[in-house]
Amino acid sequence: MEHEMPIFLWKRAKLTPNRVAIQMGETALTFQELHEKALELAGKMTAAGMKKGQYIGILSPNSVEMIVMIHALKYVGAITVMLNTKLSPSEVSFQLEDARVSHLLTDSSLIDKAAQSAKGRTVTVHSFEELQRMPSASIVPIQTISLGDTDTIMYTSGTTGAPKGVKQTYGNHWWSAIGSSLNLGLREDDCWLIAVPLFHISGLSILMRSVIYGMKVILHEKFDATRMNQAIHEEGVTIVSVVTAMVSRLLQEENGAPYPASFRCMLVGGGPVPVTILEKCSSLSIPVYQTYGMTETSSQIVTLSPEDSLQKIGSAGKALFPSEVMIMSEADEQQHDNLPGEIVVKGPNVTSGYLNRPDATRDTIRDGWLHTGDIGYMDEEGFLYVLDRRSDLIISGGENIYPAEIENALVKHHAVVEAGVTGLEDETWGQVPVAFVVVNSDDVEEKDIIAHCLTHLAKYKVPKHVYFVQNLPRNASNKLLRRELLSLLD
Numbered sequence: 001m002e003h004e005m006p007i008f009l010w011k012r013a014k015l016t017p018n019r020v021a022i023q024m025g026e027t028a029l030t031f032q033e034l035h036e037k038a039l040e041l042a043g044k045m046t047a048a049g050m051k052k053g054q055y056i057g058i059l060s061p062n063s064v065e066m067i068v069m070i071h072a073l074k075y076v077g078a079i080t081v082m083l084n085t086k087l088s089p090s091e092v093s094f095q096l097e098d099a100r101v102s103h104l105l106t107d108s109s110l111i112d113k114a115a116q117s118a119k120g121r122t123v124t125v126h127s128f129e130e131l132q133r134m135p136s137a138s139i140v141p142i143q144t145i146s147l148g149d150t151d152t153i154m155y156t157s158g159t160t161g162a163p164k165g166v167k168q169t170y171g172n173h174w175w176s177a178i179g180s181s182l183n184l185g186l187r188e189d190d191c192w193l194i195a196v197p198l199f200h201i202s203g204l205s206i207l208m209r210s211v212i213y214g215m216k217v218i219l220h221e222k223f224d225a226t227r228m229n230q231a232i233h234e235e236g237v238t239i240v241s242v243v244t245a246m247v248s249r250l251l252q253e254e255n256g257a258p259y260p261a262s263f264r265c266m267l268v269g270g271g272p273v274p275v276t277i278l279e280k281c282s283s284l285s286i287p288v289y290q291t292y293g294m295t296e297t298s299s300q301i302v303t304l305s306p307e308d309s310l311q312k313i314g315s316a317g318k319a320l321f322p323s324e325v326m327i328m329s330e331a332d333e334q335q336h337d338n339l340p341g342e343i344v345v346k347g348p349n350v351t352s353g354y355l356n357r358p359d360a361t362r363d364t365i366r367d368g369w370l371h372t373g374d375i376g377y378m379d380e381e382g383f384l385y386v387l388d389r390r391s392d393l394i395i396s397g398g399e400n401i402y403p404a405e406i407e408n409a410l411v412k413h414h415a416v417v418e419a420g421v422t423g424l425e426d427e428t429w430g431q432v433p434v435a436f437v438v439v440n441s442d443d444v445e446e447k448d449i450i451a452h453c454l455t456h457l458a459k460y461k462v463p464k465h466v467y468f469v470q471n472l473p474r475n476a477s478n479k480l481l482r483r484e485l486l487s488l489l490d
């Protein structure tokens with residue numbers, strides 16, 4: 001039987017009622033205040049027809065109201081479907097249908113998108129304001145959950161295909177928070193800054209840690225390098241979560257001033273941090289923790305500590321305490337010692353499957369291991385290196401080519417702002433790599449870029465053609481859609 005636990009916020013409000021839970025601008029709420037607001041709102045939600053077991057969507061930019069909504073839905077016993085605000089109405093509509101959402105709660109700034117998305121569906125749309133105006137109904141709120149209960153549904157970014165709804169249970173969130181604290185430790189003065197979206201697991205997982213640890217979070221609506229540096233220097237922030245591209249923006253804005261000694265962790269996901277940036281961080285006393293994770297692992301599952309970051313450049317680290325990671329060959333055999341294969345993961349933070357998708361669940365979770373679709377290798381000491389997505393692998397004359405490696409070489413050219421690489425059918429080689437680049441100069445030609453690649457890459461990896469384009473296709477999470485690159489040629 002799955003273990004039962006008190007609802008995290010309820011318990012937290014009993015333990016440390018007067019600690020600050022969230023601060024955003026001038027607004028601050030203690031855990032007790034957050035609990036009371038969530039409880040009151042749960043009554044209003046019930047009055048508006050929301051019930052235990054329903055799937056209820058939230059479409060909102062980061063805000064305190066959104067956080068209260070997220071917690072209130074737990075007191076109702078509903079399952080929260082976290083929706084990406086950058087999705088188009090038809091993409092939101094797909095997720096509403098797929099998850100059989102009954103009510104959609106939205107910030108008033110997104111009411112039009114919400115209404116368009118819900119058109120023709122049996123979904124009732126409520127703005128946060130309208131809900132707050134509802135009379136409160138007295139309810140018997142949910143106080144206890146089972147760790148196996150689904151808490152949130154979060155769709156994958158849809159980089160390799162249509163997004164899939166990931167079931168994240170209370171237990172997945174609990175163990176993710178515990179795994180993180182066993183690695184990073186926990187301090188009484190910890191304060192984690194959220195400037196990544198709450199609808200993404202990178203943001204939501206910080207909210208979960210906040211109630212589980214009793215830790216203050218400072219919330220920003222979105223990433224702004226100047227404001228983040230200011231919060232680190234002046235507002236007592238000790239930990240931030242960022243993606244790789246944000247690190248160089250923070251350094252550019254920083255003007256060479258070291259971070260305060262109280263700042264203890266910059267958690268960086270989404271891809272390896274280049275060595276020049278790591279060295280600069282080290283000179284400014286910025287402890288960088290690189291990490292690998294996905295929606296299916298409820299946040300980080302593999303993390304590299306700063307003490308290893310300069311010796312293990314490019315590595316994402318080792319699996320967190322409750323979790324395991326392994327490399328598997330095509331024949332489903334474990335690979336060792338730098339041999340590449342699919343990254344497979346296991347642990348109590350890993351999802352039990354996709355919502356309403358038994359087929360995708362069966363394909364992905366086999367013998368208890370979740371097959372990530374990413375290729376990587378592990379060195380002799382057990383450090384993981386992520387190479388690329390399996391679906392984007394280019395096989396040319398029998399050699400495996402990883403587009404990410406070529407893209408990294410391309411962006412080292414001074415005129416290349418962004419690059420995307422994919423395979424093109426070829427009679428001789430099967431496939432050959434071709435590149436799509438966005439450049440910041442009219443003077444650069446295909447032959448210059450190819451010459452640049454020849455100095456950085458083995459010849460078989462050098463793109464056979466370089467196409468100059470205005471933009472690269474990206475999804476709502478701003479991830480490159482390599483599968484759509486060739487259609488730029490149509």
Ligand code: ATP
Nearest residue numbers: 156157158159160161270271291292293294295386
């Ligand atoms: P979909 O599953 O729908 O194709 P997605 O995989 O992009 O979308 P997410 O769950 O948001 O959706 O992203 C997780 C993926 O991000 C990982 O599987 C991996 O490919 C990539 N990723 C995360 N961290 C790293 C890292 N440190 N290095 C390289 N890639 C990473």
Ligand code: MG
Nearest residue numbers: 156157294373
């Ligand atoms: Mg994925």
